[in-house]
Amino acid sequence: MTIPERINKIYRLLYTKYGPQGWWPGDSELECVLGAILTQNTSWTNVEKAIQNLKDLNVISVEMLRLITTDELAQLIRSSGYYNQKALKIKNFINFLYENYEGELEKMFDQEASMLRDKLLEIKGIGPETADSIILYCANKPVFVIDAYTHRIFSRHGVVPEQTNYNEMQELFMDSLENDVEIFNEYHALIVKVAKEHCKKQKPICTGCPLEDDPHTV
């Protein structure tokens, strides 16, 4: 089987087993962007508490996020970890939005995915995964999100070499799959789900993994 065939087969397998994951949770595009930044190297449960704090104080608007101080914002998002850095990242995003798009998310999102990606990467604190998450899950444009889980699963199972980097990985998925927002959305979410259950960082022996007969070494 070719690599693209394996990538497509694994998608069908995961989707059949787990069904649609319903990402991204949240009420608005702006909340989605905040979640994408807050969840950097952090579990989603910790992020939810931070977002709830922001909601309770009605801070989830570009106007309020512009007015609030970085220190005040940091205290509200403490539960998400790295709160000083993340408060700065959010402020950087909001400032960029005002400087380039008159503070309007719609204007920022109204451009080609690759152009939007380049702009997002100009913001200090937004790296490849966060940029792609925003493009796919907040702006609803087709780009494949790679993360530590994607790399771990597909390298351990021998689909790609261990040293494959972010861009190579992304190209491979996007060249293999139909260019479809829904597929990219569900596939990434399904990878996160199966990795949490079956492809742990320090557990090379895997049982119950839907990708291979078990037990197997990964």
Added chain:
DNA sequence: GACCAGGCACATC
């Protein structure tokens, strides 16, 4: 108490 979580920027070699 160690380990991990839906990364990123920056320093150093």
Added chain:
DNA sequence: GATGTGCATGGT
């Protein structure tokens, strides 16, 4: 250009 380090809370 590869490799190492700081950032930090909360769950298992």
